[in-house]
Structures are given as structure tokens and as C-alpha cells.
Amino acid sequence: MRFSGSETYVATRDLTLAVNAAITLQRPLLIKGEPGTGKTMLAEEVAASLGLPLFEWHVKSTTKAQQGLYEYDAVSRLRDSQLGEAKVADIGSYIVKGVLWQAFECETPSVVLIDEIDKADIEFPNDLLRELDRMEFFVYETREKVRARHRPLLFITSNNEKELPDAFLRRCFFHYIRFPDKETMTKIVDVHFPGLKPALLREALEVFFELREIPGLKKKPSTSELLDWLKLLLAEDIPPEALRSKDQKTAIPPLHGALLKNEQDVHLFERLIFMARHNR
Amino acid sequence: MLIDFFLHLKASRLPVSIKEFLTLLEALQQHVIEYSLDDFYVLSRAILVKDETNFDKFDRAFGEYFKGVEALPGMDVLIPEEWLRRAVKKHLTDAERARLEKLGWDKLMETFKQRLAEQKERHSGGSKWIGSGGTSPFGHGGTHPEGIRVGGRSENRSAVKVWEKREYRNLDDSVELGTRNIKVALRRLRRFAREGAAEELDLEGTIAGTARNAGWLDLHMRPERHNAVKVLLFLDIGGSMDDHIRVCEELFSACRSEFKHLEHYYFHNCVYDYLWKDNRRRHSERIPTPDVLHKYGNDYKLIFVGDAAMSPYELVQPNGSIEFNNAEPGATWLRRLADTWPHAIWLNPESEHSWQYRQSTSLIYNLLGGRMFPLTLDGLARGMRLLSK
Numbered sequence: 315m316r317f318s319g320s321e322t323y324v325a326t327r328d329l330t331l332a333v334n335a336a337i338t339l340q341r342p343l344l345i346k347g348e349p350g351t352g353k354t355m356l357a358e359e360v361a362a363s364l365g366l367p368l369f370e371w372h373v374k375s376t377t378k379a380q381q382g383l384y385e386y387d388a389v390s391r392l393r394d395s396q397l398g399e400a401k402v403a404d405i406g407s408y409i410v411k412g413v414l415w416q417a418f419e420c421e422t423p424s425v426v427l428i429d430e431i432d433k434a435d436i437e438f439p440n441d442l443l444r445e446l447d448r449m450e451f452f453v454y455e456t457r458e459k460v461r462a463r464h465r466p467l468l469f470i471t472s473n474n475e476k477e478l479p480d481a482f483l484r485r486c487f488f489h490y491i492r493f494p495d496k497e498t499m500t501k502i503v504d505v506h507f508p509g510l511k512p513a514l515l516r517e518a519l520e521v522f523f524e525l526r527e528i529p530g531l532k533k534k535p536s537t538s539e540l541l542d543w544l545k546l547l548l549a550e551d552i553p554p555e556a557l558r559s560k561d562q563k564t565a566i567p568p569l570h571g572a573l574l575k576n577e578q579d580v581h582l583f584e585r586l587i588f589m590a591r592h593n594r
Numbered sequence: 595m596l597i598d599f600f601l602h603l604k605a606s607r608l609p610v611s612i613k614e615f616l617t618l619l620e621a622l623q624q625h626v627i628e629y630s631l632d633d634f635y636v637l638s639r640a641i642l643v644k645d646e647t648n649f650d651k652f653d654r655a656f657g658e659y660f661k662g663v664e665a666l667p668g669m670d671v672l673i674p675e676e677w678l679r680r681a682v683k684k685h686l687t688d689a690e691r692a693r694l695e696k697l698g699w700d701k702l703m704e705t706f707k708q709r710l711a712e713q714k715e716r717h718s719g720g721s722k723w724i725g726s727g728g729t730s731p732f733g734h735g736g737t738h739p740e741g742i743r744v745g746g747r748s749e750n751r752s753a754v755k756v757w758e759k760r761e762y763r764n765l766d767d768s769v770e771l772g773t774r775n776i777k778v779a780l781r782r783l784r785r786f787a788r789e790g791a792a793e794e795l796d797l798e799g800t801i802a803g804t805a806r807n808a809g810w811l812d813l814h815m816r817p818e819r820h821n822a823v824k825v826l827l828f829l830d831i832g833g834s835m836d837d838h839i840r841v842c843e844e845l846f847s848a849c850r851s852e853f854k855h856l857e858h859y860y861f862h863n864c865v866y867d868y869l870w871k872d873n874r875r876r877h878s879e880r881i882p883t884p885d886v887l888h889k890y891g892n893d894y895k896l897i898f899v900g901d902a903a904m905s906p907y908e909l910v911q912p913n914g915s916i917e918f919n920n921a922e923p924g925a926t927w928l929r930r931l932a933d934t935w936p937h938a939i940w941l942n943p944e945s946e947h948s949w950q951y952r953q954s955t956s957l958i959y960n961l962l963g964g965r966m967f968p969l970t971l972d973g974l975a976r977g978m979r980l981l982s983k
């Protein structure tokens with residue numbers, strides 16, 4: 315099994331190497347990077363290109379490690395007991411399987427995505443250490459041990475909101491997705507809009523990278539925002555020339571709302587343009 | 595195989611572990627990569643480095659090892675003076691510290707910085723420049739009794755300080771708090787925070803327990819998550835505290851997430867008529883101390899953090915403050931605070947042995963009835979034990 319990018323996902327050499335190393339050695343791969351650089355996409359693409367089922371676990375601040383394994387639905391058991399249902403006697407019918415259990419049970423090797431692990435409580439990664447190491451866990455209610463048939467391929471994304479414990483990090487591989495340079499970006503756009511006019515693309519990319527350079531932006535536009543913007547430009551059928559009028563400073567890029575998501579950023583941007591006009 | 599590489603990374607202060615190193619070897623054995631240095635770079639980084647903030651350190655270490663690039667002179671000296679000063683101080687015993695008065699801290703550091711600025715190229719031997727050998731106080735392998743060693747390996751062990759880490763430092767709970775042991779300190783604070791807290795009904799636990807009991811009510815209680823302990827934190831800022839300010843801020847930020855009821859105020863040297871909450875606006879947004887005295891009930895625990903090092907006049911004389919004309923001496927204010935909040939302790943970043951030699955410190959020590967503790971793990975634990983009584 316080797317991953318080498320896909321038709322809809324451009325992976326740099328670094329990234330494919332890290333992914334392949336994680337596949338070969340069967341270690342979890344921790345992915346960090348700026349928002350919108352395709353961290354979550356990676357797991358989906360790897361699963362699709364290797365033809366493996368994907369199990370997604372989106373972590374929230376209230377998520378507990380236990381929920382990824384299983385949950386015991388005591389309340390419905392109580393209700394059933396009062397209604398006199400027969401299945402009450404079997405505690406197993408009230409065990410709800412979590413994402414990891416499903417992946418462990420899978421007939422084929424599978425891909426598991428633990429998305430935004432940093433959102434959860436600080437102890438969350440620690441609570442999963444043994445489960446991820448040995449790929450097995452114990453169900454106390456039914457006294458059974460669940461062991462993975464095939465070690466699933468594990469992708470973990472983090473947005474750096476919390477520091478992850480060392481013991482957890484030691485078990486993972488790590489890759490930081492850098493913001494793509496112009497060349498990679500052209501490739502990425504190519505994958506998404508094969509028919510895009512080269513002139514429009516060049517102009518758009520220039521405007522985009524210039525926008526990223528503006529100091530003080532709260533949220534720099536990312537790859538996914540660029541793609542959205544291009545989609546809009548195409549839909550509106552805006553000619554390349556409109557992106558860059560004669561005096562580049564005076565033009566507000568059309569549809570810039572797709573790139574700047576923050577009201578303060580839009581203000582800042584408009585002010586800068588106003589100042590540029592004033593200085594002329 | 596590659597053990598030197600691993601040790602080199604370790605020496606470059608990258609947090610690499612043996613387990614990760616073995617994983618790297620396993621990856622090589624399984625032919626994850628071809629024989630290319632670039633691939634090896636990416637692979638070893640993915641396996642060994644787990645935080646992008648360490649990438650730069652890794653790059654340098656990797657470059658040094660594989661290209662035989664000599665570490666640039668001065669590269670490891672691009673460190674803020676504040677840190678340098680503290681780091682240097684850590685490595686001195688009290689006796690050495692006293693001896694160092696010969697040259698004087700400021701002068702030593704100043705000269706050191708000056709030399710750094712003047713020095714343009716590598717230097718070896720001689721008695722003035724930073725480099726290796728020689729008798730200059732700066733550089734390494736030299737013989738000056740009070741030199742600062744910059745890079746390199748200790749040769750005749752006579753340099754007063756060595757930049758290399760002291761590996762067992764963290765195991766010693768009498769050292770002052772740093773980033774590494776702050777977690778332990780936090781745990782001790784948390785224990786203090788949770789102790790004596792009231793219990794509340796654990797609704798989820800009760801439902802689950804009742805369900806498990808097939809409908810018989812099964813009440814579950816749990817300690818209240820946010821503790822009932824209220825803390826007032828008074829931090830000494832500026833002046834002689836500059837040495838310790840980082841330690842204080844670490845402790846402070848650690849506390850901040852631990853207590854629900856935590857109020858902090860800054861003061862300078864000693865508490866007088868005014869306190870302030872934001873050090874950048876300390877002159878425009880001062881809060882009269884009596885207001886603070888009346889605002890918080892006596893169930894608050896008061897924690898001072900300060901080195902208690904000042905001129906004794908600041909404590910015992912009206913108008914003794916170095917900042918403004920105070921009508922009442924500092925000691926009166928301190929006594930007033932201690933009366934309002936009987937549960938008060940003073941955490942002192944200075945080493946406990948030196949307290950008795952400073953007049954102001956022993957004055958405050960007596961004022962607070964001996965409730966002064968060093969800002970170490972041990973001191974913190976003792977202080978918290980006293981506060982929770």
C-alpha cells in the first residue's frame with residue numbers, strides 16, 4: 315500500500331513520504347498546519363485512493379475518549395426494563411459501538427480519522443494511549459476484549475489549541491503541512507479547475523498571495539478559500555483584466571468576501587486601498 | 595547505527611526519545627525510503643520531531659551533523675539578556691555568587707554583550723575575545739576563574755558556568771520553579787484547590803446509577819468541580835523583581851486556570867495606597883488599596899509573590915516608597931492586609947538561606963508570622979498546606 319496523492323488532492327513529496335512511513339510502520343500520523351490546508355481532506359483522500367473504508371471521529375470539547383470505544387446506554391435499558399422488554403436481560407444490546415470499535419471490527423484494513431484532537435480535554439489523548447498502541451480494549455459491561463483484526467491507519471489532526479502530552483506524541487509520526495508555494499498552488503488549482511484560463515489563474519494567484527502578505531490580517535485566506543473564490547470568479551465569468559486594473563492599488567478584487575472572512579479584515583483591507591488611493 | 599546522530603540531536607536539545615529513535619531504525623529497515631539524504635531528512639523529522647516549533651532546531655542540528663557545518667560562532671548566543679542572566683545565576687553556588695562580586699554582574703554581562711558585538715570572527719586563545727582556550731572570561735576551555743562559557747565542551751571545569759543543561763535538575767524539588775516542573779507545581783495547587791470543596795449532586799452519575807439499579811434511586815455525589823477556595827494574588831513587579839518576573843508569571847498563569855475565584859493585583863516592592871491590575875497601564879489605572887480591602891471577604895486566601903527585597907525604609911518609614919509619597923509606612927499596609935485576610939502567605943523566589951541576611955525580608959517574615967515560603971515545589975506545597983488548614 316502506497317499513497318501518492320490523488321486526482322483531487324495534491325500531496326507534496328514530504329507529505330507522501332510521511333504518509334507512507336506511517337502506513338508501513340503502522341503508526342498514527344499526526345497532522346498539523348494552517349487552517350484550510352487540507353488536513354482533514356488527507357484522511358479522506360488516502361482512504362479513497364487506497365480503497366479502504368474511512369471511519370471519522372470528530373472531536374468536540376465535550377468528547378470523552380470512552381465514546382470512541384463504546385457507550386453503555388443505561389437509560390434505554392431502564393426504560394425497556396419498565397416496559398418489560400425481553401432483551402433487557404442481555405446487557406450487550408445496550409452497548410453502542412464507537413468509531414474505534416467499528417474500525418477494529420472491520421473485515422479489511424481501514425482508515426480512522428480523529429479530527430481536531432486538540433479540542434478535547436487535555437487528558438483525552440492520554441486516555442487513548444493503550445488503545446492506540448495495542449489496538450485493543452476491554453468492555454467492562456460484557457467482560458469481553460475487543461482486538462483489531464487489522465491495525466487501522468490512523469490520522470489525527472490538530473489545530474494547536476492545546477499541547478498534546480509527550481507520551482502520546484512519542485507514539486505518532488508528525489507532519490506539518492506548510493502553506494503551499496505558488497507552484498504547488500497552481501497544481502492544486504489545476505486539480506480542482508482543469509479548464510481554468512491560465513491568464514485568470516495567474517492573476518488570481520497573484521492577487522491571492524498579495525492579500526496574504528498584508529500585515530495585520532486576523533485570518534489569512536487559505537487554500538480552501540482560494541478555491542471558493544475561483545469558483546465564484548468562474549461562475550461570474552469575470553475576465554482576467556478585471557482582477558488587475560491599470561492602477562493595481564485602486565482595485566478591490568471582485569468578490570473579495572470569499573477570501574476575507576472577518577469583518578475587521580475587510581475593513582482593514584478597504585482602508586488600505588483608500589489610503590493607497592489618497593496617496594496617489 | 596546512527597547513534598551519533600541521535601546523540602547529536604539530543605545534544606541540540608531536541609526532545610527526542612529512544613523509542614522514537616528505534617522507530618526510525620525500524621523504518622530504515624523496512625525500506626520506507628531509498629538512499630537519499632532528502633528523504634532521510636523528511637523521514638527522521640516526521641518520526642523524531644513532534645512540534646513545528648522544534649523544526650528550526652532540528653534543521654540546524656541535521657545540517658551540522660550531515661554537512662559537517664561548524665556551528666556558527668555566536669549562533670547559540672542570540673539569547674535575550676534576561677534569560678542569560680538567569681541562566682548564569684542558576685549555575686552558581688552562593689559562595690561563587692559572592693565571589694563574582696569581584697567583577698559584578700552588570701559589568702560581566704555588559705562586557706560580554708559588548709564583546710559579542712565587537713567580535714566578527716572565530717577566535718581561539720588570547721585573553722580578551724570570546725572563543726576557545728585563553729584566559730578571557732568569555733568563551734570556553736579557558737582558565738579565567740569567573741568566565742562565561744559559550745558553546746563547546748568543558749575542558750578544565752574551571753569556568754564558573756556551563757551552558758549545558760543539568761539533567762537531574764528537575765528531580766530536585768528545592769530548585770526554583772521553571773517551565774518543566776511547573777506542571778508538578780500545578781498539581782500541588784490543584785490539590786489545594788479541590789480540598790475541602792463541597793459536594794454536589796452528580797446528575798449524570800445518578801441517572802446512570804439509578805438505571806443500573808433497575809430503577810431504585812441511587813444518588814451519586816461528587817466534589818464540586820470548581821473549588822470554593824478564593825484566592826487573591828498580589829504580585830510584586832518591577833525593580834528587584836525583574837530577575838524573578840518570569841517565574842512569577844508562570845506561576846500566575848498556572849494559577850489562573852486553576853481557580854475560579856482568583857483575583858490578581860500588582861504592586862511594586864511593597865503594598866501602599868494603590869494597586870494596579872494591568873502593568874502596562876499602572877499609572878493611569880490604579881486602584882486604591884482600601885477599595886480592594888473592602889471588596890473581598892475574609893474567606894479569600896491571600897498570596898503575595900515577591901522577593902521582599904527593598905530598602906528597610908520602605909517598610910518602616912512614611913514616605914519611604916521609592917515611587918511616591920506614602921503617608922503610612924509599608925509595614926502598616928501589610929499588617930492591614932494580613933488582618934483583613936488572616937489566611938495569607940508570602941512566596942519568595944529568593945533562596946531560603948538568604949532571607950535572614952536581608953533586613954526587609956526578615957521584617958516581612960516577622961510581620962506575616964513566619965508565613966513566608968520559597969517559590970519552589972517544596973515551598974509551594976508547604977504554603978498550600980498552611981493555607982488549606
